[in-house]
Amino acid sequence: MKITFSWLGAVNTLLYIFILAPLAVVIIASFHPGEFLIFPPEGFSWRWYEYVLTSGRYTKPFWNSIWIAIATTCISLPVGTIIAYALSRYEFRFKGVIQSLFLSPLVVPTLLFGIGLLMFFSSMGIKMYFLRLVLAHIVLTIPYVVRTMIASFSNLKRSIEEASVILGASPVKTFWLVTLPQVKSALIASAFISIVMSFDELVVALFLTGPGMNTLPMMIYSDIQFNLSPSLAAISSLIIVVTLAVGFLLAVFMQRKKRI
Structure with missing residues (x-):
């Protein structure tokens, strides 16, 4: 099968990468086990997800x-x-x-x-x-x-x-x-x-x-100024994943409704 190059497809791909790259960076940085938010992370840990879900801060x-x-x-x-x-x-x-x-x-x-x-x-x-x-x-x-x-x-x-x-x-x-x-x-x-x-x-x-x-955005904004820890990346990653998952499920639901 012959694959043809498309400038429009290439531009669209670059745009998608430009939009999604910051989200990927946040998700990857959320697994850093240390006390400070850095990229790339030096190790892998669920520590900050556990903190976000159990500490009650957020x-x-x-x-x-x-x-x-x-x-x-x-x-x-x-x-x-x-x-x-x-x-x-x-x-x-x-x-x-x-x-x-x-x-x-x-x-x-x-x-x-x-x-x-x-x-x-x-x-x-x-x-x-x-x-x-x-x-x-x-x-x-x-x-x-x-x-x-x-x-x-x-x-x-x-x-x-x-x-x-x-x-x-x-x-x-x-x-x-x-x-x-x-x-x-x-x-x-x-x-x-x-x-x-x-x-x-x-x-x-x-x-x-x-x-x-x-509100949660205000808490995140405050932590960015005074408490820049990987917990910010963890809570942000949870929001990103949940939002994308809900949006995907709604898109699938609406597509099925159109077929019916």
Whole structure:
């Protein structure tokens, strides 16, 4: 079999290596048995994975990040889906302006966004750090949900929805029983993106949190400054592996659904 060289394939390969190489370095460095984070590691040990899983240092920040991500997704997913449906199905005045408004958090620097939210919450007297973070993350994740769902709604055949209405179903029932099942893959992808974006958010959290509320990215950032040990690589490796595994399983699940 003749193998042909492709410049596009070569460039794509180099891009993948460039993206994945830092992740590989982190995972390899996590097995260093010593007290300091170095690469390449001088030996092999599960010591720091055991420390991360049993010491309890990262437990509370981890669950804080998880609950914030879940609460964020539970709100941003339905809200973003409804917004995307309205933008893709209806024509109304200032539609372009409204669409740009919902997508604006994608272009506003996160640093400025964090400062603005800090001033806003302070003026409104909102002092609950968990609520602050959830509200901030909702604003940050809704644009991703809207973009994903608009693309999915635009590819749907409206004749199926029209047939449902002609047969007597109300618009709400049609949306719930006919439209949403057809965009199930996009809903799952939007939820996954929302959870990952919320879980990984650092800059806004630095402005909006306080005593008693620490997220996992904040803990990792603090340790990078004051406690640069292989435990950082270990906890980061766990996050990388779990994220990639969940993403792979979701991709397989959605691919099987398409075949069915």
